[in-house]
Amino acid sequence: MPELPEVETVLRTLEHQIKGRQIVQIEVRYAKMIDAMDASEFTKRLMHQHFVTFSRVGKYLVFGMDDVNLVVHLRMEGKFYIYQKDEDPYSKHAHIVFTLDDGRKLVYHDVRKFGRMYIYDKDQPLPLQKAFQHVGYDAFDVRVDANYLYQQAKKRKTTLKQFLLDQSVMAGVGNIYADEIAYRSKFHPETKVYHLTKKDFQTILDNTRMILKGAIKAGGTTIRSYTSSLGVDGKFQLQLKVHMKKGDACPTCGKPIEKIVVGGRGTYLCRTCQKRK
DNA sequence: CGCATTCCCTGGGTGC
DNA sequence: TGCACCCAGGGAATGC
Numbered sequence: 001m002p003e004l005p006e007v008e009t010v011l012r013t014l015e016h017q018i019k020g021r022q023i024v025q026i027e028v029r030y031a032k033m034i035d036a037m038d039a040s041e042f043t044k045r046l047m048h049q050h051f052v053t054f055s056r057v058g059k060y061l062v063f064g065m066d067d068v069n070l071v072v073h074l075r076m077e078g079k080f081y082i083y084q085k086d087e088d089p090y091s092k093h094a095h096i097v098f099t100l101d102d103g104r105k106l107v108y109h110d111v112r113k114f115g116r117m118y119i120y121d122k123d124q125p126l127p128l129q130k131a132f133q134h135v136g137y138d139a140f141d142v143r144v145d146a147n148y149l150y151q152q153a154k155k156r157k158t159t160l161k162q163f164l165l166d167q168s169v170m171a172g173v174g175n176i177y178a179d180e181i182a183y184r185s186k187f188h189p190e191t192k193v194y195h196l197t198k199k200d201f202q203t204i205l206d207n208t209r210m211i212l213k214g215a216i217k218a219g220g221t222t223i224r225s226y227t228s229s230l231g232v233d234g235k236f237q238l239q240l241k242v243h244m245k246k247g248d249a250c251p252t253c254g255k256p257i258e259k260i261v262v263g264g265r266g267t268y269l270c271r272t273c274q275k276r277k
Numbered sequence: 278c279g280c281a282t283t284c285c286c287t288g289g290g291t292g293c
Numbered sequence: 294t295g296c297a298c299c300c301a302g303g304g305a306a307t308g309c
Contacts, residue, residue: 032285076286077286077287093287110286111286111287111288112285112286112287112288113285113286113287114285114286114287155279156279156280157279157280158279158280263281264281264282
């Protein structure tokens with residue numbers, strides 16, 4: 001499941017592969033992948049556009065084209081593949097196929113069909129774009145600091161885990177890294193955020209950025225289904241300390257890692273190392 | 278407004 | 294071997 005580091009890896013890989021290329025053909029095989037418009041309008045607005053810029057907000061990919069921005073959220077299992085002109089790009093889960101001007105095909109693939117694509121005029125302000133309606137600052141945005149998180153937290157009754165997953169506070173952290181961040185910060189994921197101090201949030205933010213940067217460097221995590229557009233597998237999963245480690249020995253104290261449910265999400269923790277506040 | 282619940286989807290896992 | 298059933302999970306929509 002791609003989170004900020006995997007999305008960043010996909011973006012950089014695609015930038016390297018398709019920057020400057022023009023779309024010459026579009027096949028929409030599953031129209032529900034597209035938000036707020038039908039397949040013919042989607043096709044019309046993207047046809048003959050070039051891939052110019054590559055950016056990201058949280059887990060959203062933003063492809064700057066000539067006249068529009070193509071925004072993509074991969075959700076659980078969305079991925080891009082690039083096929084050479086003599087390769088067969090079709091499969092059961094290939095939902096949108098873009099043919100490029102050099103003959104290669106860029107294919108959006110999504111087993112669970114949870115992903116979404118959005119198209120916006122380039123001059124439309126980000127806050128007015130529906131995709132970003134509930135998306136706050138990116139985790140690496142300079143406007144996110146310990147004081148900001150503290151101010152956000154003190155008015156909420158939620159838990160640390162849910163706070164980290166709340167994209168309107170800070171965008172980019174998902175279920176895997178939320179567990180890792182709570183573990184490194186030594187807080188129980190069910191800690192109520194209004195009990196945490198500015199200093200605590202400095203620790204949490206430092207760990208968030210360290211973990212996300214480490215994962216970007218490793219090329220993203222591969223768990224279950226994720227592979228980046230070139231099939232580059234991240235090695236960061238080897239560095240995960242608690243997520244999906246139920247029953248394993250805690251790397252710090254040796255006690256078994258436990259799995260609980262917090263806010264409806266599977267959550268892994270060490271009860272000994274992570275304390276409620 | 279905040280917070281909880283439901284829904285979207287399908288492959289994998291389980292039980293018989 | 295196959296079938297019925299349940300579950301995970303990000304985010305939008307809906308409910309209170």
